[in-house]
Amino acid sequence: xxxxxxxxxxxxxxLVVSSLPCRxxxxxxxxxGTGQYPNIRAxxxxxxxxxxxxxxxxxxxxxxxWNINYQGKAITIRSQNLDPESxxxxxxxxxxxxxxxxxxxxxxxxxxxxxxxxxxxxxxxGLVRCQxxxx
Numbered sequence: 001x002x003x004x005x006x007x008x009x010x011x012x013x014x015l016v017v018s019s020l021p022c023r024x025x026x027x028x029x030x031x032x033g034t035g036q037y038p039n040i041r042a043x044x045x046x047x048x049x050x051x052x053x054x055x056x057x058x059x060x061x062x063x064x065x066w067n068i069n070y071q072g073k074a075i076t077i078r079s080q081n082l083d084p085e086s087x088x089x090x091x092x093x094x095x096x097x098x099x100x101x102x103x104x105x106x107x108x109x110x111x112x113x114x115x116x117x118x119x120x121x122x123x124x125x126g127l128v129r130c131q132x133x134x135x
Contacts, residue, residue, distance in 0.1 A: 053076070
């Protein structure tokens with residue numbers, strides 16, 4: 001085998017490996033702070049494109065569980081069992097639960113989560129703020 005034949009095999013091998021689908025990770029958050037991540041903010045900061053953040057049933061309160069920026073990431077945030085009544089984010093009349101303002105597209109998903117006690121009188125706060133984006 002000469003050098004040219006060897007390089008052709010290497011290129012073909014790299015193409016096959018790079019075309020394999022990537023497996024997304026599931027990042028688990030528990031309202032009591034005992035999950036894989038202690039709060040929603042920590043899970044979003046650790047997430048990379050394609051990951052899913054799952055909420056165990058419970059009520060999520062406190063500053064690290066609201067005003068969460070997707071940071072342009074293509075991630076899915078949802079309740080673990082897809083029951084929106086089981087995972088509740090309580091905003092305590094404060095900031096929005098989630099902010100999408102960094103060019104997120106339809107691969108940035110929020111589903112099966114209930115949000116309560118948001119400031120619906122304030123357009124800037126609300127429940128979920130989407131700006132310059134199309135999730």
